[in-house]
Amino acid sequence: MGSSAAKEVIERSLVEDILEEYRGENSLSHRTRRQLVNILASDMTERHGRFPSRQQKEKYALGIITVFPSLKDPFSPKGYVNQDFLLLFGAETATKLLEKWDTSFKPKVIKEAKQLTPSTDLCHLLKAAEKLAENDDNDWDSDMASVLLLLHLLPPSAGRKRRTKISPRDAADKMVHFHKSCCSIDEHLQERDGKPYILAVGRTQSRIDTFYIAVDKQLIPCQATSSLGAFDELFKSHYAFNLNYDESLVHFYSFVQTTIFNIDATSTDESPRVRELRATILNENNV
Template identity: 25%
Template structure:
């Protein structure tokens, strides 16, 4: 009981450390959780205990959570599947239909009707992003609207939470925390010439993550407008699989954003940085992709607090960070 009592004393002595997002356990559970016998301090010391033999450990692991989209069943059974003939006809129609406004409603209806078959195929066969977009090319059209539609089918109650919460609540508080407590992050971003406050806050949030999980590259500026060669060069220079990422193209008058996945570019003519990142996050769910391991804590924060994905449990560090951000006074 001593670790629990110590945790209770901490939040009683320093009320700003209390986790205000929960109504139970008096807000101390990120310092010590009786359920998993760990907390923020325990998390910081885990590297010291990992080398102990199982016989010397007080608590034994019963299994580890799988990062990424491992929660879904490999056999999607949400709706009735189309027969092979109907499915192939709809897929062929979409492949040969030009994505114009006049065809948009029909394309949306076609994607909805083929969703159960597509989901079962993605979960059971684990195709690459390229294979998914080749099979269903209209998913990459209409400036990411079809990605939004697909995610809404999977998580209707969470579809708009990120856009509603981040800019209004989290972005100003993250910037306030960084300005007050992390001048090193301010110096890192000084030369990046980022004018969008939401994009700046997203990068700051990634930088606030634990060192082992915050290998975040600063925006890489490249002169010229040859976007195709830029994407191709990144694919060639990488020694491993390139995770989906945001691409920012800056002109003299404006900044445009897009997503790149497996070398495939999804352009956004009017969307801002926040909207582009929202679609980047949702693309991982739509294509059943694991998040980058170096950014797993960052995405865990997004799943837990920015989007409220119900089957994702926040890590102890993120519970503490969220409590600290929530107490920032503007």
């Protein structure tokens, strides 16, 4: 569909004051952006159902950046990853991880991880998450360390194709991989499968220069500059590209999906461990 037709799809869904604000300011306030996203998400759901096709989502995304060109994600060829997720679930859902992780989830994940059987990896992650490490270049920053602690709390599943479970360290590498900036990225990509993961490029793990989402041996630069922002984009990329979770990370991603983003919480098939951890965390001071 061309730009003109896509533009018409958007314009018929908008109230005039949103268009007037953009014409006057060449931008939209945070409040108006939320209003815009909620209007379009409601319109798309009404017209195409709960799970619109990729073609339908792309039509709306193209319409947005045609009517509001200054809102296009400059780091994405089409500006779709965040826009796809916003259109599917609305602004309130899309911001949950970034708004709630530090205050509502991170402290409780650290508390639960302290009850696990200690290992070298776990101890390093706990120190990094609590910012107790002495600038160890081999440690992740506090946010990424706490996300990886969640992975330890939800051990990787064996998967239908595996007879044995993989270790949390191997599972973590399927979610985020550190790559030294002096080494060839192309060689690394050729050795990986098509499931999305974060490729963190820098001199050391504690000094990352750029985050990418790697999928199907291609790199998409993250709009975010923080590790938590990169993880937020990684999770959303599964919806933007209609991809299943990696088999070894199903429990981990299911928890993020249902407990943090509250997406399909009552209809998703979850393991007892996911349900148990959700109950523990949400019942403590009511997240």
